[in-house]
Amino acid sequence: MEVLHFLNQQWVDNWPGIKFMFVAYGIGLAIETLRPAETNQSSANIRFNFIHGFFFVLFNSIALSVVSGVGEPIREFLGGPYIQLQFYDSLLGEIGYTFCFILVFDFFYYWLHRLQHKSPWLWAQHKMHHSEKSLNITTHSRFHWLESSFWVFFISIPMGVLFELTPGKLGLIWSVYMLWGFFIHMNLKLSFGWFTGVIAGPQYHRIHHSDLIQHKDKNFSATLPLYDRLFGSYYGPEKNEYPTTGLFDGEDMNNLLVAWFSPFKDWYQQLRSLVKNEDTKVEEKTGDG
Ligand SMILES: [Zn+2]
Numbered sequence: 001m002e003v004l005h006f007l008n009q010q011w012v013d014n015w016p017g018i019k020f021m022f023v024a025y026g027i028g029l030a031i032e033t034l035r036p037a038e039t040n041q042s043s044a045n046i047r048f049n050f051i052h053g054f055f056f057v058l059f060n061s062i063a064l065s066v067v068s069g070v071g072e073p074i075r076e077f078l079g080g081p082y083i084q085l086q087f088y089d090s091l092l093g094e095i096g097y098t099f100c101f102i103l104v105f106d107f108f109y110y111w112l113h114r115l116q117h118k119s120p121w122l123w124a125q126h127k128m129h130h131s132e133k134s135l136n137i138t139t140h141s142r143f144h145w146l147e148s149s150f151w152v153f154f155i156s157i158p159m160g161v162l163f164e165l166t167p168g169k170l171g172l173i174w175s176v177y178m179l180w181g182f183f184i185h186m187n188l189k190l191s192f193g194w195f196t197g198v199i200a201g202p203q204y205h206r207i208h209h210s211d212l213i214q215h216k217d218k219n220f221s222a223t224l225p226l227y228d229r230l231f232g233s234y235y236g237p238e239k240n241e242y243p244t245t246g247l248f249d250g251e252d253m254n255n256l257l258v259a260w261f262s263p264f265k266d267w268y269q270q271l272r273s274l275v276k277n278e279d280t281k282v283e284e285k286t287g288d289g
């Protein structure tokens, strides 16, 4: 009964968010027709993102609730916050707080995201987002449902241990920050010019989704390309550079079961080859001895 109550509560809590997302997608898709970076996008792709997005919000939230239950004791065990920041109770203080939050959040996001591309274990979960062949506003929820659970360990816990910075304090500003995710995925021919290297926009993020080799492992930041510039992964696109997108092997994951279970299949295979390699090493050693 408790499980049923939990699931019902998840539905009640998430339904307004799902409705908001679908309305935002409708408006976004209409805006995209004005100046698309890519014309004649596959309607089947967009339809899949709508269906997947519905389940993504629910499953992601359920996974996040479970994982947060583990994450909170870990954070408490590690102690902190070790760095105390003082903000004046004024508009300037609010702006300072917001800026610090985004600066710190983006730092941890940048490194998690870079690791998701570097480590085959993390890539198994992240690659679904990159299987998008028609980058558009609906790609915003084309993530595997474990995505936010990784945020707990790579972003929330280290941030909470180091600083007393919580999104709860930010209210509206945090919502705008999250909405930025919708914007950067939009299929828009919109160049920020020299500003591209200052704040992430649709063209900057399109490079990250590109299926061209020269764009591989570039533009990892969520909001501030500053970290790409600092750590050598920045790619400043030309004025009319709007590449095609998708996985390098062209794999299409437009199937709910593939999308939901693909990481587990990959992890199983990775674990098997790891055990196999260990066995080979032991056999070689005993053979030598
Ligand atoms: Zn990525």
Ligand SMILES: [Zn+2]
Residues within 6 Å of the ligand: 129, 139, 185, 205, 209
């Ligand atoms: Zn993306």
